[in-house]
Amino acid sequence: MTNEEKFILITKNLEEVLTPEELKSLIESGTPLRHYIGMEISGKGHTGWVFLMHKIKDLQDAGVQVQILLADWHTWLNKKLDGTLETAKKTAGSYFKEALKAAAICAGADPEKINFVLGSEFYEKMGSDYWAKMIQVAKATTVSRMIRSTTIMGRKETEISDTAMLIYPAMQAADIFALKVNIAHAGTDQRNVHVVAREAAAQLGEQKPIAIHHHLLQGLTEPILTTDENGKRVMDMEAAKMSKSKPESAVFIHDNPEEIKRKVNNAFCPEGEVEFNPILDWVKHLIFYNPTTLTICRPEKWGGDITYQNYEDLEKDYKEKKLHPQDLKIAVAEWLIAKLEPARKYFENPSRKAALEEIERLTARE
């Protein structure tokens, strides 16, 4: 694979690369590419994970060493699950890692080649060297900057109630340096902290990490739209994200076919409207992540079956109301049912099933 091909594969379907030039020269330098993405141990695996794993597959194919940090300490700081480190730590190994593997399988990535790092073990091993890095990051970053970064926790700034919550972004930035990562990966919601890390890098005497950000799949419920300073309609991503507090907004990887059908059918999906339409969003980013076809089965009276070779054609028909939401939803649901099959199978295993039930119990009371 040429450097150019590697670059294209690594950056494929990303929302943002900081910066493409830096990535290019990193690839050309021949330095081993070390990637990481941090995952807070909260909530169940949903279709966003499968989308993420498509990116992981790209990275694996490009010869990047992929790491996933099971961020149990961050989970504790963010008061997720039952608010204890023990539960976060336990859940990381039992449910979380397994669900990530299942999502990887669904997306065609190789779960065995993902290096899972458990935060608590890693910090223990690094000892005070880690905390020194965290403090260096904290010293390099102003308080207001750090507060602004706390949006990465999926919380509003007004929810930042204790001092520990300011440690979260500092640790996340420190993780990048401690893991000796040169490609830091996350959803676009995490960009603030990556910028903090990049700007702190010089003070730590570290190489600026390259930051790659993937799209966030829209939740299935109606998005909250606001108008920005330019009068443009924007979506509140934090509210629009799939979230466990709105169970109907997400399709989980182990949902059974009936649940998938129900959730997709109940999704917000205005006819002819492409913008801020979660179903179209999923079709574009998830289904057509790689070149494929999508067949819509519909009765003769609605136009008969039709197969789309790419997203653009489908979008065009949808916009012109030649493709009805109902027909599209059925196709999307069927696609998901098939796509997530391996995950459902994976979770038939008794111990994994028990782990799933455990996290359902834990998230229900949040």
Next chain:
RNA sequence: CCGGAGGUGGCAGAGCGGCCAAUCGCAGUUGACUGUAAAUCAACCGGGUUUUCCCUACGGAGGUUCGAAUCCUCCCCUCCGGACCA
């Protein structure tokens, strides 16, 4: 620690001795209507129950009262102000 303001159901926020399981709103659930969803309308929306009703509830513990979310006492917690320099 001192002074001030507060702690009410998932959130937000009324009530301020009986008519309060607790106004209104948001969220949520269900049904009607649409070839989907949304919007709209209706019902529900602490738990048990079809209603009567019973239980648990308005930060915690006591108390006053025929009767307390509402008054009193103590405690816990949150928010704002309080150094110095001007």
